Amino acid sequence: MESALTLLCDVLARAPASLEETCDELLSALLPSRPADDVALLVAQTGALDADHVATWDLLSDPAVVSAARLHASDQLTAWGLEELAFTTELVVSELVTNAIRYGKGPIQLRMILQSALTCEVSDASSTAPHLRRARVFDEGGRGLLLVAQLTERWGTRHNREGKVIWAEQQIPASHDEASSVLV
Numbered sequence: 001m002e003s004a005l006t007l008l009c010d011v012l013a014r015a016p017a018s019l020e021e022t023c024d025e026l027l028s029a030l031l032p033s034r035p036a037d038d039v040a041l042l043v044a045q046t047g048a049l050d051a052d053h054v055a056t057w058d059l060l061s062d063p064a065v066v067s068a069a070r071l072h073a074s075d076q077l078t079a080w081g082l083e084e085l086a087f088t089t090e091l092v093v094s095e096l097v098t099n100a101i102r103y104g105k106g107p108i109q110l111r112m113i114l115q116s117a118l119t120c121e122v123s124d125a126s127s128t129a130p131h132l133r134r135a136r137v138f139d140e141g142g143r144g145l146l147l148v149a150q151l152t153e154r155w156g157t158r159h160n161r162e163g164k165v166i167w168a169e170q171q172i173p174a175s176h177d178e179a180s181s182v183l184v
Helices: 002-013 019-030 063-079 083-103 144-151 174-183
Strands: 054-059 108-114 117-124 154-160 163-171
Touching: 002 019, 054 063, 063 083, 063 108, 083 108, 083 117, 083 144, 083 163, 144 154, 144 163
Parallel strands: none
Antiparallel strands: 054 108, 108 117, 117 163, 154 163
């Protein structure tokens, strides 16, 4: 088993750029003769984002920080040239941060990621996942995640060792995509 792991590491250390070629080399190195049973091999290539595509803020578990979180988001959108997303993003950030303060527990963190979409993430130390509610006409609360779901392309929850992350993804306007491709 250890020799196979060493062989695997050796092949990956000198792997070609193409994932298909990497798979071919791994299969021929690890299985020189045709196996009697089916074999599945998954090879993935990952990439890291530039630091200027991610913005992170640690927030106190205090309702007074919600306005500061909106301001951070707005300033970051301006830095990225995405001012037209400000209204929706500020609303999403406000709802997610408010929910983390009200129903989660500290520490709370806001993170914005600019990639093929704009992702806003709010993490807290509680493992309790949120759920959509349909608020009645006279209810004063219960509409936050419904608004987030309506205003964004996708949203969801992922759990980690420290708690959970609630994320929401917005489309990048076509005008920004075109400007970005010219700069690259």
